[in-house]
Amino acid sequence: MARKKRSTNPPLFPFFHQGSLKVVLGVVAAGSFAIAFGQEKISQWMSLTPSTSNSACLEQFYRDVPPYLIKDSLRKDSYPLCFNGFNVMYSGVSKTPLWVAESLTPARLSQKIPREDSFHEEERVKEQHRATLADYRGSGYDRGHMAPNADMSNKAAQYDSFSLANMVPQAPKNNQQVWRELEEATRALVTKHKQDVYVITGPTFSGKKLKAIGNGVIVPTSVYKAIYLPKTGAIGAYYAPNDNSLQVKVVSVCYLEEQLGINLFPQLTEEQKRNTYKLPLTANAVKANKPLEYSHWDAESQCAEDVAPEQLQALQRQFKSGGSTATASGTTLDAETQDAIIKQLIEALLHYILQLMNKS
Structure with missing residues (x-):
């Protein structure tokens, strides 16, 4: 009966052993930052939009x-x-x-x-x-x-x-x-x-x-x-x-x-x-x-x-x-605004990751 071979697959996430765990944590942190950043931007946008509810x-x-x-x-x-x-x-x-x-x-x-x-x-x-x-x-x-x-x-x-x-x-x-x-x-x-x-x-x-x-x-x-x-x-x-x-x-x-x-x-x-x-x-x-x-x-x-x-x-x-002309114009983000916020989120996330990688 053949002996069971020891697995030769590389360990998961080998970069953990290269001192780069900070990058992964940084991605998580950056994601949280991006979400918070997005919420702040949306709040700012809403505060600048006339109330027409x-x-x-x-x-x-x-x-x-x-x-x-x-x-x-x-x-x-x-x-x-x-x-x-x-x-x-x-x-x-x-x-x-x-x-x-x-x-x-x-x-x-x-x-x-x-x-x-x-x-x-x-x-x-x-x-x-x-x-x-x-x-x-x-x-x-x-x-x-x-x-x-x-x-x-x-x-x-x-x-x-x-x-x-x-x-x-x-x-x-x-x-x-x-x-x-x-x-x-x-x-x-x-x-x-x-x-x-x-x-x-x-x-x-x-x-x-x-x-x-x-x-x-x-x-x-x-x-x-x-x-x-x-x-x-x-x-x-x-x-x-x-x-x-x-x-x-x-x-x-x-x-x-x-x-x-x-x-x-x-x-x-x-x-x-x-x-x-x-x-x-x-x-x-x-x-x-x-x-x-x-x-x-x-x-x-x-x-x-x-x-x-x-x-x-x-x-x-x-x-x-009933029948308002101003039902959702103050609370709905149009496509252009949504695209702008997403772009800002991605840029903020990438910038944060690059900062962490440069430090590791």
């Missing part, structure tokens, strides 16, 4: 609470839409927004970008509920922004502001003169008084016979802009007929709520919403060192009824989860 959508509302549709008929075919820089409750019945909410801050308005028109249809809305460019063509009405282009601080927000979900058919003189001046006055309150302003803008539809353009886009009878300044408690609303009369008046939030069937500021008390301040009609009327004067207490209008906390929470969840 759905949860950021709620920041456009005072204390994160959206306006609430009290009137049941308004809820039919409605769409809560989160955009960059503003939010919309869109109606598939009127094919217009019911309200549009913005949070204006001095920092936001310090960013100026040139206007680039890009009117477009809102594809998140079902086709049968969608306003189209053809609806407005030759109608005699402007495509009137509710959240104005001039409020937008970056290109993404500017593009979103030209969605038809942010538009109503607006009488030319109302849009180009009255409304433009009120938008400028609102921005002046932010920039000259250096304070945040929460804005709710939208249309009203009064009367049994309403005019429509195109394929059923209803023309508002008037337009409104309710504003609240938390720093001083000043509050009130602009209310203008949607015609070429150039008329506008300042009313209480309660007055608007009675007309609309919407609780515009559910987080405020009825007492707060009955207060009415003398809102400026032009930007020149806003003086840097002169706070808004009190106007009157509205004891006659019927304020919107209070909304239960669970109803508001349900609405918040709709905005956080």
Whole structure:
């Protein structure tokens, strides 16, 4: 019987005996370093990326609470839409927004970008509920922004502001003169008084016979802009007929709520919403060192009824989860960024190994 031969295979990892164990350990250490390096780079990238998650959508509302549709008929075919820089409750019945909410801050308005028109249809809305460019063509009405282009601080927000979900058919003189001046006055309150302003803008539809353009886009009878300044408690609303009369008046939030069937500021008390301040009609009327004067207490209008906390929470969840244009752009690395990080990881790993080999 032949004797079993002793194995002549070389020992595994012979370089262990050559004092190069440090290299292997170095590879492991370098791998750990590379992972940590990658995590740090990803964190840095994320911190430099504007936050556009759905949860950021709620920041456009005072204390994160959206306006609430009290009137049941308004809820039919409605769409809560989160955009960059503003939010919309869109109606598939009127094919217009019911309200549009913005949070204006001095920092936001310090960013100026040139206007680039890009009117477009809102594809998140079902086709049968969608306003189209053809609806407005030759109608005699402007495509009137509710959240104005001039409020937008970056290109993404500017593009979103030209969605038809942010538009109503607006009488030319109302849009180009009255409304433009009120938008400028609102921005002046932010920039000259250096304070945040929460804005709710939208249309009203009064009367049994309403005019429509195109394929059923209803023309508002008037337009409104309710504003609240938390720093001083000043509050009130602009209310203008949607015609070429150039008329506008300042009313209480309660007055608007009675007309609309919407609780515009559910987080405020009825007492707060009955207060009415003398809102400026032009930007020149806003003086840097002169706070808004009190106007009157509205004891006659019927304020919107209070909304239960669970109803508001349900609405918040709709905005956080439903139809946002800004769902993942702030948390997903594009291919170019991923390739760059991988390249940096490989370079760091090779550099570290070469250092260890030179020392061994």
